[in-house]
Amino acid sequence: MPTARPRTQITHTASVQHALDVARRRWPDQRPGALLAHLIEEGARAIEDDERSTGDERRRRVHAVAQKYAGTYGPGYLDDLRQDWDA
Template sequence: MPTTRPRHQVTETPEVARALDLAARRWPDEPRSRLLVRLVTAGGLTLAEGHDEETGRRLAAIGDTAGKYADAFADGYLSDLRDDWPA
């Protein structure tokens, strides 16, 4: 089908074949070409969810530690540190 979008060619390696076989169990009436699109879409969603979870964990860790070590540094510590940096 004509398109102006980029096309991607994928060789059915053993790993790709296994993924397609698994996808065929979930979507049994789909041709392998459509299964590939479904796998890419599902993989993208999974990665996005994982990224969101990871970001949430990082933000929680920042919140848990924010301000806990304020007494470890004397007043003006950051200013003094910046004075040591080259301009």
């Protein structure tokens, strides 16, 4: 099909063929090009979900540490500390 968009060729190695066979179970009767497009979209979505969950987990951990040490330094602590600094 004519298009102005870039095209990419891929060799059907054993791992690519395996991915196509797996994809065909979900999207039967699709041509290999369509299966590859589905796999690319699903792969991108999976990576984005992983990145998002990794970020969420990091935020939860930072929040837990912040809660653990909440109240360690009282109001005005930094002002009191800085009083001894040269201006």
